[in-house]
Amino acid sequence: SPVLVWFRDDHRVGDNPALSAAAASGSRVLCFYVFDEASEGVRPLGGAARWWLHGSLEALNEALQRLGSSLVLFRGPATSVVERIVAGTGASAIYWNRRYGAAEIAIDRTLKQRLAARGIKAQSFNGRLVHEPWEIVNRAGKPFQVFTPYLRAAFARPAAPPLPSPERLAGGAWPASLLAEAVALPDLSLEPAFPDWAVGLRKAWRRGEPAARERLARFLDEGLKGYAERRDRPHLEGTSRLSPHLRFGEVSPRQVWHAVLGAAARDPSLEQDAKKYLSEIAWRDFTHQLLHDHPHLPERPHSSRFEAFPWIEDRQALRAWQKGLTGYPIVDAGMRQLWQTGWMHNRVRMIAGSFLVKHLLADWRRGEAWFWDTLVDADAANNAFSWQWIAGSGPDSAPFHRIFNPVVQGEKFDPGGDYIRAYVPELAGLPPAFIHKPWEAPPAMLRQAGIRLGETYPEPLVPHGPARERALDAFRSLRRLD
Numbered sequence: 001s002p003v004l005v006w007f008r009d010d011h012r013v014g015d016n017p018a019l020s021a022a023a024a025s026g027s028r029v030l031c032f033y034v035f036d037e038a039s040e041g042v043r044p045l046g047g048a049a050r051w052w053l054h055g056s057l058e059a060l061n062e063a064l065q066r067l068g069s070s071l072v073l074f075r076g077p078a079t080s081v082v083e084r085i086v087a088g089t090g091a092s093a094i095y096w097n098r099r100y101g102a103a104e105i106a107i108d109r110t111l112k113q114r115l116a117a118r119g120i121k122a123q124s125f126n127g128r129l130v131h132e133p134w135e136i137v138n139r140a141g142k143p144f145q146v147f148t149p150y151l152r153a154a155f156a157r158p159a160a161p162p163l164p165s166p167e168r169l170a171g172g173a174w175p176a177s178l179l180a181e182a183v184a185l186p187d188l189s190l191e192p193a194f195p196d197w198a199v200g201l202r203k204a205w206r207r208g209e210p211a212a213r214e215r216l217a218r219f220l221d222e223g224l225k226g227y228a229e230r231r232d233r234p235h236l237e238g239t240s241r242l243s244p245h246l247r248f249g250e251v252s253p254r255q256v257w258h259a260v261l262g263a264a265a266r267d268p269s270l271e272q273d274a275k276k277y278l279s280e281i282a283w284r285d286f287t288h289q290l291l292h293d294h295p296h297l298p299e300r301p302h303s304s305r306f307e308a309f310p311w312i313e314d315r316q317a318l319r320a321w322q323k324g325l326t327g328y329p330i331v332d333a334g335m336r337q338l339w340q341t342g343w344m345h346n347r348v349r350m351i352a353g354s355f356l357v358k359h360l361l362a363d364w365r366r367g368e369a370w371f372w373d374t375l376v377d378a379d380a381a382n383n384a385f386s387w388q389w390i391a392g393s394g395p396d397s398a399p400f401h402r403i404f405n406p407v408v409q410g411e412k413f414d415p416g417g418d419y420i421r422a423y424v425p426e427l428a429g430l431p432p433a434f435i436h437k438p439w440e441a442p443p444a445m446l447r448q449a450g451i452r453l454g455e456t457y458p459e460p461l462v463p464h465g466p467a468r469e470r471a472l473d474a475f476r477s478l479r480r481l482d
């Protein structure tokens, strides 16, 4: 009887422990994916992630075909779909790589119990993290709540080496009854039809494992040197842009980890940059640990005092932020980069997020939801953790009273204004001294640059000083409740 591999956010054939275990079994290997928006608690993907998923599944199918198998797609609540697949194929075993959200864990647990009762082996593996949530613990055996000691412990623990891709899979035919239930990729309608908002995404990205490998190789050649310094400069290609590939498992964090360690071993001058880069990969593990231990992270403030925060519900302001029309160039450039390419530079994510939460006093969940819908790398753990970090309500967060000044941040990290020129072209004619604060530019300069504030580019939605005071007052009102 065949063995099954259930792919879920691990869309690759290299370093895929579930696939390797199936290949090693010597049995026929049947591979499938379940598009599940029906199970309780499973959050439907946002638009940009759906777009990515389409290309990711297409590439995975091609890779599996090259190995002698293929990817069959199903739709529906995962538990019942998988049970039908197991019964219909007469499989003796099913393999998958673990996920860490509460709803996904519940599905896996139910399935394991039901399949075990029928004598079918369901085996899960770590294909998503360098170290699993329960592997990095303090001396008392408890999970870390703070990143710095977590990182020290993570660096002290060797990462398992990545597995090679299987050379060949003994594929096999699916029973006709199951194939009748299967869906074709276009049936999932993951890509937009009309209006086609994915034009910019297609220009910016190539999806799938081969593209992920190429991006990693290019980053090692061209981007790792100087990463620690360049990573905060949004107008440079100073980061790896591997996030959507990691999100969909087109490359594994262990592959990345070992590739970076290898590069630093060959060239010792890369040591500091490699350390910084690996610490970012460790952040990703850390946020997954937090999601695993605190499953409500995407929905509720981790620190319960924030439940009473006096957020302001202002649809117009939220809309201006989403469209990149706040009147603060660095915020607007970031929001437009996000809309056009499905990705935003990390430094600008922090500035734009802080602006929404602190200057506009919008509930961080509004920002989290917008990012969830528009980011190609939208990830339950990283997104929720980062938003709570900004809001000051998360574990190991920035304190609420640290409020970014968007002008100072822009001048510091985009001193030449190149990032603004790329995404806010209506300000391109301003020199660096004014591009981050067009309202201070002399009228003649604005005229010459073709800018009419309030017409061609908005006035600031809120003035920085009073907005800052208002945010601090709101925060102080929480303390009075304590």
Ligand code: FAD
Binding pocket: 231, 239, 240, 241, 242, 243, 244, 246, 247, 280, 281, 283, 284, 287, 344, 345, 346, 347, 349, 350, 353, 371, 375, 377, 378, 379, 380, 382, 383, 384, 386, 387, 390
């Ligand atoms: P690099 O600098 O090349 O880093 C390499 C990898 O390390 C990234 O691909 C990512 O997997 C991981 N990483 C880097 N920074 C962080 C971080 N701060 N936290 C956790 N992991 C990190 N990242 C997501 O993957 N998905 C999200 O939905 C997401 N939402 C965010 C929301 C906000 C408000 C903020 C401030 C950050 C968010 N991040 C998210 C984290 C970070 O911005 C992105 O991971 C990073 O910008 C991706 O670009 P890169 O691959 O070039 O990063």
